Amino acid sequence: MKTKLAILTFGLLLVSLFAVAKERGTTVVSGQSLTELGQYTISLSPEAITIGNEVLNTYQLVYSESDSPVLIGVKKTKKCMNFIVRTEDFEIEYICNKHVFGVKKVNEEYREVDLATVNAMLDNSQYYTQRVISQTPKNEEELLGLIACYFPLLIKEQFRAQI
Numbered sequence: 707m708k709t710k711l712a713i714l715t716f717g718l719l720l721v722s723l724f725a726v727a728k729e730r731g732t733t734v735v736s737g738q739s740l741t742e743l744g745q746y747t748i749s750l751s752p753e754a755i756t757i758g759n760e761v762l763n764t765y766q767l768v769y770s771e772s773d774s775p776v777l778i779g780v781k782k783t784k785k786c787m788n789f790i791v792r793t794e795d796f797e798i799e800y801i802c803n804k805h806v807f808g809v810k811k812v813n814e815e816y817r818e819v820d821l822a823t824v825n826a827m828l829d830n831s832q833y834y835t836q837r838v839i840s841q842t843p844k845n846e847e848e849l850l851g852l853i854a855c856y857f858p859l860l861i862k863e864q865f866r867a868q869i
Contacts, residue, residue: 734765735851739858743769743869746854748778755779755790757816762790767854772869778853780846787846790816791857793869796827798860800853805843807852809836809860827865836860 735748751766755777762779769776779790786802790812797819799812811824836856844852858866 735847735854737851737854739769739855741855741858742771742866743858744771745769748850748854751775751777753777755792757781757790765850767791767850767857769858769869772867774869776857776869778850786843787849789849789853791853792818795819795868796824796861796865798824798828798857800839800849802843802849805841806838807840807844807849808838809833809856827861829860829862832859 733747733749735746737746738744739746746767746769748765748767751764753766754764755762757779760781762781765778765780767776767778774793777792779792781788781790783802785804786807788802789800791798791800797812797817799810799816800807801810811821812819836859839852839856858869861869
């Protein structure tokens with residue numbers, strides 16, 4: 707009897723662990739980026755972005771034609787959400803402001819990548835084009851999908867392979 711109870715307990719523990727592990731890797735959004743980076747998948751990230759003392763809800767963006775994941779930290783605001791998008795050598799912020807969703811450079815207080823490096827890699831024409839991506843309020847998953855499609859275009863073509 708004790709053996710059956712121990713096996714049942716061990717089995718339940720394993721099922722619980724697999725459920726937690728599966729939830730962590732669950733795809734939130736996926737689709738076609740319409741860039742040379744191919745398909746994208748966004749899932750919860752095991753690594754978190756921290757701003758000051760605040761740990762942000764963080765997603766991992768992976769493109770089928772890239773080896774490096776992109777981290778997306780979500781900072782909730784009173785009116786919307788801001789998304790800090792980071793690679794090893796590049797970072798940018800997508801913000802909601804009065805029902806406008808678009809890109810801006812990361813505030814100095816949030817910055818982890820040298821601004822000179824970001825500026826060298828940034829495609830300025832795309833940056834100004836993406837200042838307003840949408841004027842219609844969207845939910846978090848839709849905004850993540852927009853980021854996955856627009857983000858690669860912000861990086862100059864010669865640097866996109868580094869994503």
